[in-house]
Amino acid sequence: MSTLAVHDHGVAGHDHDHEHHHHDTFITKYVFSQDHKMIAKQFLITGITMAVIAMLLSILFRIQLAYPDKNFPLLETLLGRFAPNGRLDPQFYLSLVTIHGTIMVFFVLTAGLSGTFSNLLIPLQVGARDMASPFINMLSYWFFFTASVIMLSSFFIQKGPAGGGWTIYPPLSALPKAMNGSELGMTLWLISMVCFIASSLMGGINYVSTVLNMRTKGMDLWKMPLTVWAFFLTAILGVLSFPVLVAGVVLLIFDRSFGTSFYLSDIVLNGKIMPYEGGSPILFQHLFWFLGHPEVYIVIMPAMGISSEVIAVNSRKPIFGYHAMVYSLIGITTLSFIVWGHHMFVTGMNPFLGGVFMITTLIIAVPSAVKTFNWLATLWRGNIRFTPAMLFAIGLVSFFISGGITGIFLGNAALDINLHDTYFVVAHFHLVMGSAAIFGMLAGVYHWFPKMFGRLMDEKLGYLHFWLTFICAYLVFFPMHFMGLDGVPRRYYAMTEFPAFNRWLSVNTFITWAAITAALAQIAFLYNFIHSIFFGKKTTQNPWNANTLEWTAPVEHIHGNWPGEIPTVYRWPYDYSKPGHDADFIMQTTPLSETMSSNLPHDFEDNPAGLQQYNEWAKTQRSSEEVK
């Protein structure tokens, strides 16, 4: 239905000047906007703000780890009762860790990444005037914004924010007396997450329906860029798995506030026998990880899609194995639903079940490996143009390899016995889904900045930003593998109580300074980003000589994206450096009839009429050559 409505809107009503029909006020244009491009920018800027906050939180707890015996009067000035005498309170330390993880995983890498780029690119790359439901799209942003405000507000309450780790396992999170972070802060966390999931579902449903119903003429599924494929599958994953977390969270709210015992049994807390009976803490872990594991793919798949696109554009080569890339995304999507148990090998889950989850987990490494090899093959014999976006996409590949292979250790139940919850895990997921996904997001920001803001970012600052961040990220996370192999647990406020861990103190100090450098490197990005929005060089319509549809839309944003008719698509999005064509790219809107000299029989796979025409053309070419 919406397809028709939007088409009418565009074609019938707007044959003449488009913009004159809309008189946006400030509120409808910038605040309660229903335009997908504006909503994308809202998501991006909120996401970046949350990322900066979460990064600063990580610096705070890194300082504690590097200097466990030192007082920093400044901390007391800034944090008050959370840092008495200039030293972080152990419970506040756990709150920092928790909120850092929550913000990064959900608010930055789920909403900030999918929210920004799905909103921006799905309509522009499939050729739609807007999302299927612009109003729900707007609601999605405002639910996200509300969730962010609630999450951050927990810093301003007496007992501080939630502190049970981002996985909030009960009973710790269910018993308010178990720690400060399980009091009001946890309630706010749960409310915030419910809003967040509502936002995520509204976004996801919109993305799926837009991709399925609103593609322009000629844009069949196999002509969609990998970005759209990735956003589409990510949205499906989110729509199917987030509701399970709501279920888990709601039951936890019941346990906390209404005296039920879904997750609680046999508890004596601080010498008080609690009345809970019959629940199972393991149940929560199942519910949590049923979302939690797909969640890491929700985080990484859009980043993979963005990188695939950016690497193809800047290698001036078609992505190698387009079909294999799509099938591996589908494989990852499907498999990601049946691997959650690998987070629970040592939780007391039946060991046989652990064995089964180990098998499914290691199978998911195959599509991931295929993707990596395909990226390498795309770079091979390319004509690589090092834009900052390209560098960040390459950074993703490097991180994905480094972090991915340690997943083979952790996915192995036998090895997980000793590695579970150590710094090895911290190193693994920060590389494979943390750094890799944030690099994918940054690649997207640098690449589509001209589309979003009509201006270019400074390349040299981009290079500086990339190299500093990239090197520091490795310096931060690489040594952590060895700490994990020495049995150093994560989420420890200080290692000082263990004489055996003293030798890691210098490493911790080193990591902290690398982290601080990485954080300072973001100044280069923030300056570049903000400065370029207002003063950057004006962009041309297609600054990267890319093929996809968004670069056929005018630089000036208009409601409905294209003046006049939506362009028709004739070919796949990766015709770069096609032999026989003068330019090294052919846009998706160029009909095959205009590129006779570069067509290949392969281009007419599902098009027998076209193939016949092509063969005839080829014959006449040959005969005319013979005449010569």
Add this chain to the structure above:
Amino acid sequence: MGFKKLINSKKALSLVAAFMLIGTNVLMAQGTGADPKAADSTSKADMWLGVGYYVLLVLLACVIVAVVGKILRVYDLSLRMQGKKGMNWNNIIGVICLIFLVVSMYGVYWSFTVQGNMILPESASAHGGKIDFMFWTTTVITMFVFFITQILLWVFLFKYRGSDKRKGYYYPHNNTIEKVWTIIPAIVLTILVVFGFFTWRTVTNTDNLKNDINIDITGHQFAWEIRYPGKDGKLGEVNYQLYTPNNILGVNFKDRNSFDDQKADTLVLPVNREIRINIHAQDVIHSVYMPHFRVQMNAVPGLPTFFKFTPTITTADMRNRLDNPQFEYLLYCNKICGGGHYNMQKVVRVVSEAEYENWIARQKPYLTDQIKKELHLADASQPNKVAENRIALNN
């Protein structure tokens, strides 16, 4: 144009000098101010001076970056004015990629040799050997992949860096190659899966041996309680509802097996005997982690778990091997459990059979006089509830 460059770099130099001067001034001020460190107000001022110094340093770095950026721009423009092509960033970044590859490979080598030597020593338990073998196999395979793929990645970036003279090679797909690199990882992973699956099954086997020692370990915020079974080799039942400040484990003394149970401060284990630790938690989830034995299992309230293992190296022996007379095996909490999570540990000592017998004979019974008194008083009112068998919940 060369002049302009010179002027610019001079400007840069003077700026650097000026900022260094300010920076050192602030540092000096802080140095002298910190000496008396008597009054509170001076320390506050020091704090802001220290912060100010770092802020200045960052600003200085930003200015240097800006100046270098300007120099590059001017250099680039001057090249263009001379009719040359300007700076070729594709070449520059390509070379940086190659340098990064070499330097980072050395870094990885350094990390492996220095930090790689700081990891846990050989496994001190029987099943741990299997895990270690599994670990090293996985390491060799994955490191091979790591080096190959990273080297290819960075070499490709250098080798195929962009140039106006070339075009990319149009090569959209090759099904044979795709199949090869789907099937090879699949085979390697199948091997690892099968190998890992059987290792896991042997480690988590549930058969009870006759001669094993049952030990109860109970976690609560923020300590571990250890209970030995005594002469009969059987642990008495526990029920959380029987908790009292003296009987903190809630041992049910209706169960005769509990009469000779013993309490211990250290987890002392005889070498080469099978140990079964029964793991309980009273308040929140904890995790029994004994990395030297490759043992970890969560302690879950309401869901007793266990782990079976056989220590093979005594503490004394391990001290010799590591040449560290202070070495101790440790048991510590590895699941976030609250503010004291970072300090919830117990010493584990592996001793010879004879030393163990000697030690266990000296341990106090769990049933203390106080508990006896308490029981006597509460005899009539004690709830007669027996802990249900919750192993079935294990799934």
